[in-house]
Amino acid sequence: MSKKIAFICSVESYKLSEAHFFKDLCLVPILLGKYLNYDVSILTTELNESVLHQTFPSVKFEHIPFEGNFEANMNAYLMEHAQEIDIAFAIGPYPSYLSMLKTYKHYNQNGKIYMKLDVNRYWLSRLMTYSYFEELLQVCDLVTSECESIQTEINSVLNVDVKLIPNGYYEYFPTEPVAFDQKKNRILTVGRLDAPEKQIKFAVNAFLAAELEDWEFRLVGSMSDQFKQELNAMLEGSPHAKQVVIVGPIYDKYLLEQEYRQAKIFCLTSTVECYAHVFAEAAKNGCYIISTNVDGAYDITKNQRFGKIHPIYDWENIGREMKRAAAQEVVLANTCEEIQKFARADLNWEVIVKRIADLLDE
Template structure:
């Protein structure tokens, strides 16, 4: 008899974009199901089924109406189907999950709940003051944090056993190790470039201040026309402006992979992150990482062994660090080999889900 995993969405995150299909919130239950040979269903209101089935044809989608109350509709669904669900996957300790998980446990006491926290330090600070938070995670059979400081703080304050599961990378196609000789004098950043928390304007200022005559700063990701004009104003008249390459979004996975493979340095200047997925992508491709002090930065750089961490908003020192790193060819070459070896053995989602399965005490069906 087959077993079943259901990813149930919260009220707070019921809309799943095409990009979400290839991020942790969908990849974890899907790849866990593949590894265990369990059926997988994504239970929510909004999902592009055609995109889902192009890559994961066996994954099911269960529509839950938003009209009449998503939470109430999800609870009705769980009342009817909890007995058929062996593992419920949830992401983010949102308040609406409390009633849903109580319903699931009421109708299937032997079912297991896995919550991937996906919280940063600022959200955690608020969560620890909310009564529902501890009650919610006490309902779960497995709770995991993406980075060690978050894990340590929750376990200390609430006397729990939250496990450490970092965010990984997903290979759409097989890639071999990157040789340092493949790389060029490039600094790369990837993300929603116009999102205020990404601080891309400060990153550009840092690069310009570094005055690196034979390096490029390559920006990959979507941005508004207004933001693009703002960047052009920053670049106008600067002697290094031509070395800032605004590529926009790259949807072709092979082309995006090449950007990572050819970059020597990956730069992230966000004010807040929860172990950004781009960290694992950069590490897998042997990029030296220069980052602000966001959650996950110390984990991915292994306490600055494979990069440098700076305070948020400190673009002057980030510029100095870019200038310094660009002259340390031996450091960049050593990082290229050692960091990608670590990432390729530890941060592939297909390997990570095996650890999750062991935490859940689940074995693959024959």
């Protein structure tokens, strides 16, 4: 009988969207299963099975009813099927996981639990006050953090051994490294642009203040009509308004890749992140990174070797950094080469899952 990996969803993540299929919570168990040649199942209430199977045809969806009590329903499933699961994957140290993972271990003592933390500094500060947190981590066979600072803090306080595994990028199609002369004078940001924590208006203010005559600031991602109107109102009257290009969402993976490949600088002005996936995409495509001091920023820039980090909300200094970086063509060119080497060696999910398999001793 084939070995099996199961992604056990928590109460807090029982409904998976199509976007989740290409993020860490689904990619890690799916690619780990591919590497180890294990069957993979996703245990949850709702997902688009047809879309999942377009990219990952062998992954199975096991329906766990949400009605009544999802946690109780998951525990009932695990009582019956835990022996069939060799590795249980969980993401985020949510309270509902404690009973689920204890049930799994009770009915399969030889099974292994991998907990990917996916926490930022603010969530961690709350978690440290909850009694269940350390108990949950001690149930797991492998616990990993995306950021070195989070790993260090947990290991220094709790009786656990958290390992460091960053977030990576997934190649939908093979790509070659980007030559710097293929890039354009572009600063790029990608994400849910109207999300308050993304602080896109601060980023736009920074770019306008930088007064870069021959550069574009390209905004890629979804936003509401109201937010778009607010942005246009901000730009009205600015001599650099036409250089701020509201691209909108890009669903075509090839076209999105081109945005990264053509940008010289990637800018992130969020108030909170946990090693944003866009960091790895930008690094893989040779972008110099300007970021606020969010979790993962020091990791991806190698302590500012590949970019600069500024305090949250400090759009004035981010604007000055845009101006400085744009004038340093040699720095941008060297970063383009070096950050790609780092990312392509260490941040491809196909590479990362091999390290996870080693840590699981599989």
